[in-house]
Amino acid sequence: MLKKGWGESFIIGVAGAGQEISTRPFQLVTGRSWKGTAFGGARGRTDVPRIVDWYMDGKIQIDPLITHTMPLEEINSAFDLMHEGASIRSVVVY
Known part of the structure; x- marks a missing residue:
């Protein structure tokens, strides 16, 4: 949830090739920020082995x-x- 004029926006997922997002510059200069995340924010080299261990240990289904x-x-x-x-x-x- 964003307050009028400030807050964080999260872009979730992976866009198609060549797709763009846009905003009005006023959105950013008044304090709003954008962050992106793909694959739940998991990092392949460090998180995937941990997730596999959790699965093998029955900690996640x-x-x-x-x-x-x-x-x-x-x-x-x-x-x-x-x-x-x-x-x-x-x-x-x-």
Whole structure:
């Protein structure tokens, strides 16, 4: 939630190639700031091994988020499901 004239805005996710965001300069010179985050803010080299350990130790549940498991030959179907919003997470088995 932003106050009129100040506060932090968070841009979440990854935009498509070539997409831009814009704002009125007044928004920034009055104290508002923008921050971006992708992948939940996780850092690959340090956070992914920790998340794997949490999963292996049963501290977090990931399996319920996997809605589809498919062989590599069906990878295009996995992308179709993603674009249609018909899956939460598809795992492609190689």
